[in-house]
Amino acid sequence: MPKPIVIETRHLRKVYAVNRQPTVALDDVSFEIPEGSFVSLVGPSGCGKSTLLQILAGLVSSTTGEVLVDGEPVTEPMPGKITIVFQDSTLLPWKTVTENILFPLEIQGVPAAERAARATEMLALVGLTDFRDRHPHELSGGMRQRVSIARGLAQHPRIMLMDEPFGALDEQTRLKMGHELLRIWEATGKTIFLITHSLTEALFLSDVVLVMSHRPGRIVGVINAGLPRPRTYDMVGSPEFGAARNEMWHLISADETGEGLAEL
């Protein structure tokens, strides 16, 4: 039986006015993400990835087309249903790790006992129980992103959107965080949609990778490398991985403007 679709976009188009000139940021973006899957979107910087993510989250409206979550059109933010993990952690600096996880739950009216239980559970999941009373500035960049993930998952979302979540981390931490994210994903069975400009990261983590072209952002390819799980670092060197990576590379470089390649 096919898994139900959590999020679906239909012919999304976004036109911005830049100096009174209409600029097409996204054009005819359609895809669907089944429940429990890990889908990534790669594309050069400035291709409209972040705009797409904000449209999915109901923070920005599309010019035409629609986003459906569980079949319901998204017209405004859906707190608790769609959560976002940002590139720079948006942890509130004066709150402790625990308080940061509790804050959205308080806003969303989750009962106090339930809030505390979820925070404890999520802290254990991301392995930061010992750091629950620390403040964000006392944590490393990778730890802060783990708190962001815990904060997102504690809201029990239907889908977690991640906008270059490891983009600000160094290479080694980035690799470790990828592994960590897979472990968390497998433990929770959440649906994850991740945006990145790293082809390797996208392939390593995802079931399916959507490839986006440079402005206007269009989905120019859907890559399903079919790599087995659990994923290991060795797979990055495998022929299947290389082939899939090449295919993505060609999709992006076939972009008529050629600008995408330069910025990748």
Add this chain to the structure above:
Amino acid sequence: MSRPVLIRLTLVAGFLLAWEAVRRLNIVGPLLLASPSEIVSAGVASGPKFAVAFELTFIEIVVAIALSVLLGGSVGAFAGTRPFLGAVTGPVLTSLFAVPLITWYPLFMVWFGIGPASKIAYGVVSAFFPIAINTMNGLRGVDRKYLIYGRAVGCSRMQIILTILIPLALPSIVAGLRIGASLAIIGVVVAEMLASLGGIGFIITSSRNMYATGDVYFGIVLALFCALLANLGLSLIEQRFTRWRDLQASVR
């Protein structure tokens, strides 16, 4: 006691001794300078008079600061969270801050009378601009990603302002409060000196007219004491609410 504290205390004691000596040896006449011992005895002799004056001035200062926080804070909050309002009012606030307000004081007396009301009003106007400007700039300076985060987790506009924006802007708001509080103190005391019926500023001016130099100096000491008290209060607020900022800075 640590070495810096010891050296500091020695310096202060030496300064006071030298000051006392200058008067005792009559190097400077009694009309120009009162020695520390003369200041203390003036304070003791006219104790009740000073107590009444201090109470009046202190209340004027506290009311002036409270009102300017309320007014400046809310104007700054509006200007800082509504881009259009901020664009309209921002330049006006900044340029009005540069106007020497004392030129308005004669009008304040016409409007509010010679009593405490005109002093409070002048103190409020002095403190209003730095508080409003710093609140506005602090709120405007908050990274936009926090607004997006607030909306995504379901905060209302008010919740975003109260629970996310204002705490993030607090270091800047408190800095404005510091400038505002010291300007309010100066404003109140100066206004009392210009024309009034009581308060520390009044005593300083009237004692000078009567050549009671010791009383003039004791008045100055009391004005200093007001500033010290306000500073202490603000430091407590600062520590309580903006500690994370310093910690954050020390890590980077």
